[in-house]
Structure formats: C-alpha cells, structure tokens
Amino acid sequence: MTGTTRWAIVGTGGIARRVLQDLRLTENVEVVAAGSRTQETADRFCAETGVPRGYGDYDELLRDPDVDLVYICTPHPMHADYARRAILARKHVLVEKPMTMSVADAVELRDLAAEHDVFLMEALWTRFNPNFRRALAIAADGQIGELRLAQTGMGFPVPASGPKRFWDPALGGGALWDLGVYTLSIVHAFLGSPRSISAAGEVQGDGVDRWEAVTLDYEGGGVAVAVSSIVFAVPPTASIGGTKGTLVFSGPFFSPTGGTVTLGRPLEPPRPRTSLSPSKASAMCPCSAP
Structure with missing residues (x-):
C-alpha cells in the first residue's frame, strides 16, 4: 500500500488507548473508526479519544469503505473469528498477541490471508x-x-x-x-x-x-x-x-x-x-x- 493507511481499532480497552497514542505518532496512518460490542461503548471511546466514527456492530465496521486495516485488541478467544471476518471483508489485519488460541486457527488465517491477498500479522512489538x-x-x-x-x-x-x-x-x-x-x-x-x-x-x-x-x-x-x-x-x-x-x-x-x-x-x-x-x-x- 502507498499513501495514508486508514485504521479501525476493534476493542476499546486500555491496550486500544495506548496503541492509539502510538499510531498518532506514526507517519501515513489515520485512525478513522473504532468498534466495540455495544454502540454506547464505541461512542464513548470515540468521544474520549477523538476517533471520528464508532461502531457497535463489527460487520458494519467491516463494510466501511474508508477502513483499510483493522487492529484487533479484543480478548484472546475472539481473535480468530474477528480476524477471519476481516480477511473475508478484504481488510488488512493486525492482531494482538496471541493471534489465535490454536495452531489450526493460525494456519487457517495464514492461508485465508494469502488467498484473499491481504496482510496479516500478530502485533508483537518487540520484533520492531x-x-x-x-x-x-x-x-x-x-x-x-x-x-x-x-x-x-x-x-x-x-x-x-x-x-x-x-x-x-x-x-x-x-x-x-x-x-x-x-x-x-x-x-x-x-x-x-x-x-x-x-x-x-x-x-x-x-x-x-x-x-x-x-x-x-x-x-x-x-x-x-x-x-x-x-x-x-x-x-x-x-x-x-x-x-x-x-x-x-x-x-x-x-x-x-x-x-x-x-x-x-x-x-x-x-x-x-x-x-x-x-x-x-x-x-x-x-x-x-x-
């Protein structure tokens, strides 16, 4: 990808807030949306952080044409399902560690990302x-x-x-x-x-x-x-x-x-x-x- 990458943060807890601060220090990155399990929580997160749009429905977030990449920082067991749905929506995906709770899920996501030509990575910051x-x-x-x-x-x-x-x-x-x-x-x-x-x-x-x-x-x-x-x-x-x-x-x-x-x-x-x-x-x- 070239130019500005438009991000959506999925999950609105403490990790999401800390990562948002770092993303705003990064060139060519714009956080355009946030998703949570309820619209109320998403709206509150956006009001407190200045993210433009909040979604209480994950599939609605994935239909947003302005979102290029989703960063998933929900509880561990939700990672595989959320990443799978994002890949099928042809969104690039960054997943908090652990990426999945099983090897089988990780292999499936890897193959699915290759099939749909999208970027998939576990967000392990130490490697950078x-x-x-x-x-x-x-x-x-x-x-x-x-x-x-x-x-x-x-x-x-x-x-x-x-x-x-x-x-x-x-x-x-x-x-x-x-x-x-x-x-x-x-x-x-x-x-x-x-x-x-x-x-x-x-x-x-x-x-x-x-x-x-x-x-x-x-x-x-x-x-x-x-x-x-x-x-x-x-x-x-x-x-x-x-x-x-x-x-x-x-x-x-x-x-x-x-x-x-x-x-x-x-x-x-x-x-x-x-x-x-x-x-x-x-x-x-x-x-x-x-």
Whole structure:
C-alpha cells in the first residue's frame, strides 16, 4: 500500500488507548473508526479519544469503505473469528498477541490471508525494537558463533482481583497466552523451530496455567529455556549463547534498552563490549502490565 493507511481499532480497552497514542505518532496512518460490542461503548471511546466514527456492530465496521486495516485488541478467544471476518471483508489485519488460541486457527488465517491477498500479522512489538533488531543482526553475522542457547523469562504475581484476563479461562487466562508469547517468540527468533518441547508447570482445575518452564531442544545440540508466571516474579531477562560468546540484553528483554556481547572463554579473560545502542523504547510492556 502507498499513501495514508486508514485504521479501525476493534476493542476499546486500555491496550486500544495506548496503541492509539502510538499510531498518532506514526507517519501515513489515520485512525478513522473504532468498534466495540455495544454502540454506547464505541461512542464513548470515540468521544474520549477523538476517533471520528464508532461502531457497535463489527460487520458494519467491516463494510466501511474508508477502513483499510483493522487492529484487533479484543480478548484472546475472539481473535480468530474477528480476524477471519476481516480477511473475508478484504481488510488488512493486525492482531494482538496471541493471534489465535490454536495452531489450526493460525494456519487457517495464514492461508485465508494469502488467498484473499491481504496482510496479516500478530502485533508483537518487540520484533520492531531497534535494539532487538540489532541483536538479531549481530547473531546473524556470526559474532557470537553458532547459536546454541537461549534463556529468557517473564512473570509477576497477578492478584486474584485482576486484571480479569489473567484468571478467566473464558478470556484465555493464564501465564502462557499473556506472557509466554513473549518468551517463546524471542527464543524462536534466534534459534528457530525446535526438534522437541517439554515443560513443567502448574495448571488450575479450570485450565488456567499459573506458571510454566518450557525446555526446547534443537538439532545440532541447541537448547532453550523459557519461564513465565502469574504467581511469582520472574526477571524479564534474555541471553543468547553461541560457540564464541554471549549476547545479553539490557533492560526488559521485550523492550531492550541495550545489550552486551562478551567474547572469550575461561580461563581467558572475557572481552565484553556494548553492542546495542541505547534506545528510548519504553521499559513497560503495554500488553502485559497488571
């Protein structure tokens, strides 16, 4: 697409408001509409944010000829259906993480988007952070050798009082859908698809996972460990190990402020050097903060 892209935001909660602020700082983007489950909620959102049009009916929003792209930030279980309907209406789609609640739904959406020639992407902002992209380039250049290890984690105790989405199984509650999306995406970005996966964790009777530690095994000897939790704190760190050295992110890994590459091996003295330039990226994750 060329020129200005006209967006509609589907969902009017806190995430929608934060993303709207960022969109208004972006060139060639215009937010023209917002959709909610009721017209009253949509109208209130528009009045408070200055979005021109509000829709209480999703299909009516999709019929708006001025909408090029929909950004879906509804509760997790609604993502697949809303994205499917948008694709069939030939709207481009950006979906909050997790894109879907199953692999089958994700594959269906991928194929449907290709069939209808529309853009579809999961809205995982970390992948566009300048420092994260620099880290990927460093790894791809072989500066730390062949990649063999990824370690990452993210978690914090969420009170029973909420936010509700963490604890309600009907909303896709649990640590994996909300936080594990970040940890596993970082692992995948550096090491790719694993040969096998194993996990330990704790799941409540209603199916909500309280924490998990996932181990991924790779062809050629690589391994990764990703921990996520909504009942205890997990440092939001990430490190990558290679055959020549390590790359360690500074700040929360989902919004890194920098990083350090360290080369050498015992008993030789290490040779650390800062390799990622500092950025002004926010240290708070808008999608997961309680």
